[in-house]
Amino acid sequence: MQTSTFIDQPIKKAESRAKYYFRKFFQRKTAVIAAVIILIFLFFAIFGPQIAPFDPSLPDYDNLYGAPDAVHWFGTDEFGRDVLSRLLVGTRNSLGVSLASVLIGAAIGTFLGVLAGYYGGIIDSIVMRGSDILFAMPDILLAIAIVAIIGPGIINVVIAVAVFTIPSFARIMRSATLSVKSSLYVEAARSIGCKNSRILWVHIFPSTVQSMIVNFTMRIGTAILAAASLSFLGYGAKVDEPDWGAMLSSGRNYLDIAPHLVYFPGLLIFIAVLAFNLLGDGLRDTLDPKLK
């Protein structure tokens, strides 16, 4: 038997995966716009203090509750501090808290979820019942409860938001692991004598990363909202620190005389959450192999 027919079969020319996903992603206008907005926010988070037109904590007692004008674009607050500058500087706080908490929550949740999905049995039961318990409580209530126990402060807000992020990752990663686990190549890996740990992290985990990325983006939006809510309730950043939630909180006292103190932080939170959610949607559509 000659093998020429076989040799002549060319290796399929396929564009690289990254290229393919980029092309898919750029076809989705809303997701691209969301990504641009997030990039701008990230820029603010990094360079906020440098580009802020005024010192965010410098009071100006001649200009209290100043309405937005050419000098103070977003007006001034009850101490005459520039709202725009405070928002720019506060971006780092708000984004940082949510990113850090989702990172921690995702790492722990993913680890637990993958273990639960792969080993099943008692580990699965413990992890899943644990997440059921966490899921049963409303997110923000849970976060308040945690902060009430461990005390207020930025770090503790991160911990609180991370804790309620864990179950969603655990569940998603568990189901992703379950579906990959039964695939033939995992069986093949086992048939050449791979260790469980290797099968888990080299063969199963990379195929589940897509679900993780999507959930990650979605959860950041939720985390921003949660962190802002906690700050609003006085559990997070100190009232005088530039932080979106805290600004919203102190601004609400002057709603009738200086509504811009509430509008602008609220608007920013709204845009940030929306952008992360839209990006999440876009990524889900891009990465979902069923929609190819």
Added chain:
Amino acid sequence: MNENNLLKVENLRTEFKISRKKSVAAISDVTFEIDKGEIVGLVGESGCGKSVTSLSIIRLLNDTSGEITHGSVWFKGNNLLKLSDEEMRHIRGKEIAMIFQEPMTSLNPVLRIDNQLIEAIQLHTEYTKQEARKHALETLRSVGIPDPERVSRCYPHQLSGGMSQRVMIAMAMSCYPDLLIADEPTTALDVTIQAQILDLMQGIRNTRGTSILLITHDLGIVAETCSRVYVMYAGRIIEEAPVDILFSNPSHPYTQGLIASIPKLGLEAESLPFIPGSVPDITMMPGGCRFHPRCRYATEICSQKEPELISINESQKCRCWLKTSEYSIKTENGESRK
């Protein structure tokens, strides 16, 4: 046990839990052996227990609800069923390797070919990554991949089915196992590629002396490659015969039915002969001989008692009352049974 024997499976029984208390036997009383350098076929319809048999041999049933409840698997004098998980892990891939039905999904889509091969090699050897890579390329070349350097840098989705199956075979053969279990290795491939893959497997047997257990439902493949064949039906081995005898003189009514239903070249028939009925559901196995509801020779005893797998001549074994009664008549004339 003869010296040439490599694998000997005795009275293997694997059960699957279907509810908390109930379990059904997917295979039972499965007994067969493979000699060194031999290609043995295991034939049967879908759902007759071929794959369960192969998974039981290398104990890959953990992910299912399956459990081996009876029997032994002797491989080079060791009972595989008695080994610890860790010892078994060292057998898999190194001593017994397996290739699967769908090559396209047997390779991890997110890893490059070379990494997957290197992984397989490093699992069972002391090679460094460089040595393993070299060995991987040699193995790829040995399974007829024309440009191993290039192929090794590909991802699985860039390869065709035949190419993927070659890579799978390379992976399975990379540690020179003594036994290769091929579970329908050509089912997902088109006919020309099928022939090439079968050639390749025979070539491996000829050069390396690897024994191969070829699991298939395709009698054509069996005729082409195997020396001995076991025919399975509903979780039982019902006939064992050298390949030429199986085709020229099948003894079990089921095998006869199978052989009769192969279309013959030049024969113009209105319709092909077929075996009426279908394979029984695993949870509702008929009593007695499992084939009797479909068997045209069935008599009363067939529905009452299950026949044993007995030798009907030097090379052939059959599990059928038809043959058994001949045998028992003979034994009544003076010879003792067993």
